[in-house]
Amino acid sequence: MVHEFPVRVYYEDTDMGGIVYYANYLRYIERARSDWVRTLGVDQNAMREGDGVVFVVRRVEADYLKPAKFDDALLVRTVVKAVTGVRLIMGQEVLRGADLLFRAEVTVVCIRADGAPARLPANIRRRIH
Template sequence: MTHRFQTRVYYEDTDLAGIVYYANYLKFIERARSEWVRDLGLDQARLKAEAGVVFAVRRVVADYLAPARFDDLLTVETDLRQLTPARLLLEQLVKRGQDKIFTAEVTLVALGPEGRAQRLPAEFRRLVSGSAS
């Protein structure tokens, strides 16, 4: 199931050329992932407080296809590609209308209280597995 998140390009997102600064696409897809997890029903603050678990980006492979500009309305699509006990692979697309302007393959892992990678929490795996059906 594809999760969709809309965001607008603000002046602060652009560079001197008037296009979205490249690093801001990472912010857009981060916000979309946070909203995806929230929409699944997982409270990340509670998970951190109760189990000491947080999610971290392990790897990002990004492709910039076309520039976004001030005031563009963008849609970030998030799709689960692979779920293992220890990691999650997502595909994220940023679109302006029907045009793909940015793609990313993102690998997420869970970190425990000591900052080391651990298995993804069972509650998270259950919720994510249900979203993929």
């Protein structure tokens, strides 16, 4: 399953050189993951309140390949690479047309309110497969 999420680069996203500030790519891919979870029919507030768990990013490995600039129309593409009982590994890319600008591998896990690790809820694992 591939999820696509459009992003527009605003002036506030850029640095003094007029290119997207590196940390903003992490914001773009976070928004895309949140949108992807929503399209699966997962209510993260209900997950927190009902299951007592929340998603957190455990690891990000990122490659910055080409710069994005003010007013660029970007597309964030998300794919699931692996799902286990405790982790979800996703590949994410930011594209401008056919140009690959950024790619990341993101590992997401669940934690309880006390910060202890928790298994991914079974209903979520089923929706991902």
